[in-house]
Amino acid sequence: MTEQVMHESETREFQAEAKQLLRLMVHSIYSDKDVFLRELLSNASDALDKLRLESMVDKELDVDTSDLHIELERDPVARTLTVRDNGIGMSRDDVVGLIGTIARSGTAELLDKLTRAKETQGSELIGQFGVGFYSAFMVADKVTVVTRRAGESTGTRWESEGESTYTVADVDDAPQGTAVTLHLKPVDTDDGMHDYTDTGVLRSIVTRYSDFLAWPIRMEVERVKPAETEDGESETVRESETLNSMKALWARPRSEVTDAEYAEFYKHISHDWADPLETMRLQAEGTFEYQALLFLPSRAPMDLFTRDAKRGVQLYVKRVFIMDDCEELMPEYLRFVKGVVDAQDLSLNVSREILQQDRQIRAMQRRLAKKVLSTVSGLVRSEEQADRDKYRTFWNQFGTCVKEGLVTDPDNHADILAIASFDSTRSADEQTTLAEYVERMPEDQEHIYYLTGRSREMVEKSPHMEAFTSKGVEVLILTDQIDEMWVEAGAEFQGKPFRSIAKGEVDLDSGSADDAADETAKEEFAGLLEWLRTTLSDHVKDVRLSSRLTTSPACLVGDEGDLSPELLRIYKQMGQPLPDIKRILEINPEHALVTGLRESHAKNADDPALGDVAQLLYGTTLLAEGEELPDPHRFAQLLAGRLADGLG
Ligand code: ADP
Numbered sequence: 149m150t151e152q153v154m155h156e157s158e159t160r161e162f163q164a165e166a167k168q169l170l171r172l173m174v175h176s177i178y179s180d181k182d183v184f185l186r187e188l189l190s191n192a193s194d195a196l197d198k199l200r201l202e203s204m205v206d207k208e209l210d211v212d213t214s215d216l217h218i219e220l221e222r223d224p225v226a227r228t229l230t231v232r233d234n235g236i237g238m239s240r241d242d243v244v245g246l247i248g249t250i251a252r253s254g255t256a257e258l259l260d261k262l263t264r265a266k267e268t269q270g271s272e273l274i275g276q277f278g279v280g281f282y283s284a285f286m287v288a289d290k291v292t293v294v295t296r297r298a299g300e301s302t303g304t305r306w307e308s309e310g311e312s313t314y315t316v317a318d319v320d321d322a323p324q325g326t327a328v329t330l331h332l333k334p335v336d337t338d339d340g341m342h343d344y345t346d347t348g349v350l351r352s353i354v355t356r357y358s359d360f361l362a363w364p365i366r367m368e369v370e371r372v373k374p375a376e377t378e379d380g381e382s383e384t385v386r387e388s389e390t391l392n393s394m395k396a397l398w399a400r401p402r403s404e405v406t407d408a409e410y411a412e413f414y415k416h417i418s419h420d421w422a423d424p425l426e427t428m429r430l431q432a433e434g435t436f437e438y439q440a441l442l443f444l445p446s447r448a449p450m451d452l453f454t455r456d457a458k459r460g461v462q463l464y465v466k467r468v469f470i471m472d473d474c475e476e477l478m479p480e481y482l483r484f485v486k487g488v489v490d491a492q493d494l495s496l497n498v499s500r501e502i503l504q505q506d507r508q509i510r511a512m513q514r515r516l517a518k519k520v521l522s523t524v525s526g527l528v529r530s531e532e533q534a535d536r537d538k539y540r541t542f543w544n545q546f547g548t549c550v551k552e553g554l555v556t557d558p559d560n561h562a563d564i565l566a567i568a569s570f571d572s573t574r575s576a577d578e579q580t581t582l583a584e585y586v587e588r589m590p591e592d593q594e595h596i597y598y599l600t601g602r603s604r605e606m607v608e609k610s611p612h613m614e615a616f617t618s619k620g621v622e623v624l625i626l627t628d629q630i631d632e633m634w635v636e637a638g639a640e641f642q643g644k645p646f647r648s649i650a651k652g653e654v655d656l657d658s659g660s661a662d663d664a665a666d667e668t669a670k671e672e673f674a675g676l677l678e679w680l681r682t683t684l685s686d687h688v689k690d691v692r693l694s695s696r697l698t699t700s701p702a703c704l705v706g707d708e709g710d711l712s713p714e715l716l717r718i719y720k721q722m723g724q725p726l727p728d729i730k731r732i733l734e735i736n737p738e739h740a741l742v743t744g745l746r747e748s749h750a751k752n753a754d755d756p757a758l759g760d761v762a763q764l765l766y767g768t769t770l771l772a773e774g775e776e777l778p779d780p781h782r783f784a785q786l787l788a789g790r791l792a793d794g795l796g
Pocket residue numbers: 187191192195233235236237238246247278279280281282325326419
């Protein structure tokens with residue numbers, strides 16, 4: 149046992165965000181108050197898992213793990229309820245760090261939203277965020293925690309009335325584990341505040357929310373024992389009752405488990421307060437046997453795109469909890485999938501290092517990923533409106549994340565594209581799948597057209613879009629950063645290659661009359677084009693006539709195989725600067741600025757003012773794309789000069 153210094157009792161302030169969350173709990177925005185018990189039981193169960201694991205790994209740890217359990221102790225007279233476990237417990241520092249603060253990312257923003265949200269949205273929002281322990285303050289006006297960490301001799305007593313402060317003090321007679329005592333508010337059934345000292349109430353909450361927990365949840369009950377002889381007296385005995393069945397859901401036959409049970413299990417492992425969007429089960433037989441129970445959440449967590457975002461799948465070995473967030477079980481682009489995988493043939497003290505090298509585990513990951521993708525694919529292809537709606541929700545919440553797989557998981561490339569949806573010029577508010585796009589393609593269209601950009605608005609207004617809009621050709625609008633990376637890598641769907649409308653030549657109409665007109669135009673503009681090539685040679689690699697413009701004077705396009713400016717920017721941000729690639733300036737032979745320039749050039753090719761106009765033309769083209777000007781100061785001077793001339 150470690151030497152410990154005794155601390156004075158002290159009063160401390162909750163961290164600002166914790167205070168805000170507590171206030172919300174005290175003024176309970178959540179109408180179903182019974183869930184506080186689910187949260188406390190869930191924590192207790194986790195603490196027991198952790199103790200069993202630690203005692204397996206750390207042989208020195210001197211603890212008795214022979215009767216790990218949870219106990220509900222009620223006192224109807226004092227109106228208290230205690231949830232006690234003999235799990236891992238907390239040190240004083242743990243108590244202060246874990247209970248007095250909220251360390252999760254995104255907390256501040258969420259609280260902000262919550263405080264502004266209306267009643268009804270509040271409970272929705274809180275689901276994005278397990279409030280856990282604090283939910284005790286929905287039903288209690290004072291909470292006392294007495295805890296002692298396994299292996300330590302001194303315990304800690306924590307107490308708070310849910311206002312801005314709490315007290316912590318050392319105690320020397322705390323049993324190992326944690327006891328959370330709630331000093332209950334008065335019963336108010338209209339407000340969902342039930343009598344949480346009543347055995348019937350407690351029994352029904354446990355069966356509803358926590359039946360599957362792997363540890364016994366015990367409660368002392370009174371039972372009337374009938375008299376043994378006819379004239380004897382009946383007797384009231386106190387006995388301990390186990391309230392939960394402790395059956396692992398994934399090991400029970402599918403038909404026996406209800407949706408509600410799955411939903412509660414999901415909430416336990418995910419700390420989500422909302423139901424899952426979809427539940428998946430998988431059973432692998434043979435030499436490497438495992439069962440998986442996986443869930444798609446209905447909402448993306450706040451930290452989906454932060455660096456420390458956790459993977460959601462827990463690993464069990466033969467029903468024993470081994471680890472949370474087991475990265476080896478899910479590829480990163482499916483990190484939002486929650487669930488449990490129970491493997492029969494791994495050792496109980498399997499480590500992360502072993503998992504990383506295990507071939508079977510890699511095969512398992514591939515299989516689980518396929519299961520997720522095929523489940524989503526089932527939703528996409530379903531005839532049922534409800535499934536289609538689920539898919540929409542799914543893609544809306546997780547699509548950006550799933551698309552990372554187009555870059556990182558070449559094996560599933562086609563399957564990922566098949567479940568992807570994209571914005572398109574066809575509709576302002578409805579996305580399209582690629583199958584739908586291809587189905588609408590006219591027979592002679594060979595490519596899936598797309599344009600990338602930073603926002604839908606910028607893409608829609610891009611000059612590149614003009615001919616496509618006027619001819620009614622559908623173009624996909626790709627605005628996620630990740631889109632640049634996979635689409636540029638030569639993607640195709642059902643044999644149709646993707647084609648950027650900002651690259652290469654565009655030939656939307658190939659009628660012979662047009663071809664003849666093209667030839668004449670080319671001759672007329674030959675002189676101007678040649679001169680522009682020289683004048684703008686620092687900026688562009690070629691100048692040519694465009695068939696993609698209707699209203700803009702010019703646009704910049706890339707060569708077929710060139711990286712887009714956006715992608716170059718991304719590489720730069722990632723610290724991999726690539727040399728800038730010059731693009732091609734396409735000019736619109738119908739535009740007054742271009743025809744005017746041609747005439748002036750024909751009249752006097754040496755007029756110095758012509759060079760300025762060429763620079764202005766190039767600059768405005770960049771601006772129209774939302775790009776930065778290479779020399780804004782010079783551009784502004786030139787423009788002011790020209791405007792003054794115009795007025796003079
Ligand atoms: P969450 O469970 O979502 O992490 P909580 O606020 O419920 O958030 O709990 C915060 C942390 O406090 C837990 O992650 C755990 O480390 C610790 N904790 C809570 N209850 C217990 C308990 N009964 N035994 C041991 N540790 C606990």
